[in-house]
Structure formats: C-alpha cells, structure tokens
Amino acid sequence: NDAIIFRFANPLDSGVTLSIFDTSGALVNTISAPSGADQILWDAKSGSGEPLHSGIYIYQLVGEGKIYNGAIVVAR
Numbered sequence: 001n002d003a004i005i006f007r008f009a010n011p012l013d014s015g016v017t018l019s020i021f022d023t024s025g026a027l028v029n030t031i032s033a034p035s036g037a038d039q040i041l042w043d044a045k046s047g048s049g050e051p052l053h054s055g056i057y058i059y060q061l062v063g064e065g066k067i068y069n070g071a072i073v074v075a076r
Contacts, residue, residue: 002051004072006061007039016063018042023056033063044074051076 006018013036020029020042029047033040040061044052054076061068 002074002076003041003043005039005041006059008061008063008068010036010038010063012064014064016040016061019060019062021058021060023058028052028057 008016010016015035016033016037018031018033018040019027022028027047029042029045031040031042042059046052052074054074057072057074059070059072
C-alpha cells in the first residue's frame with residue numbers, strides 16, 4: 001500500500017511526465033512515461049530511491065499540453 005497509480009487519457013499517445021514536490025516546493029522525484037502510456041506508478045520514493053517521510057506531497061502531471069496538479073499524502 002505504498003504506491004499510487006496515476007491513470008490518464010492519452011489520445012495522442014504523447015509522452016507524459018509526473019513531478020512530485022514537497023510542501024516547500026522542492027522537487028523530490030520526476031517520472032516520465034513513454035509515448036502511448038496511460039498510467040504512471042509512483043512508489044513514494046525520492047528520485048534516488050529513498051523512501052520519503054510521511055507528509056503531504058504535491059504532484060504535477062504534464063502531457064498533451066495540459067497540466068494537472070493535486071496533493072497526495074504519504075503515511076508510514
């Protein structure tokens with residue numbers, strides 16, 4: 001239960017990027033999905049593979065010229 005799957009429509013088969021930020025705005029991870037993908041899995045780890053501390057994180061999903069933002073909570 002320490003992962004989240006971001007699912008999205010990708011009708012133009014574009015590349016999609018997920019960025020995760022902490023509440024201070026620091027980038028903690030970026031994951032790029034290949035063209036044609038319709039989901040990205042994030043395992044609540046930093047870009048270097050370290051598990052993140054419990055807390056609130058902001059996500060930004062970018063693809064096909066659109067940007068979606070939201071918040072997720074990591075509880076350990």
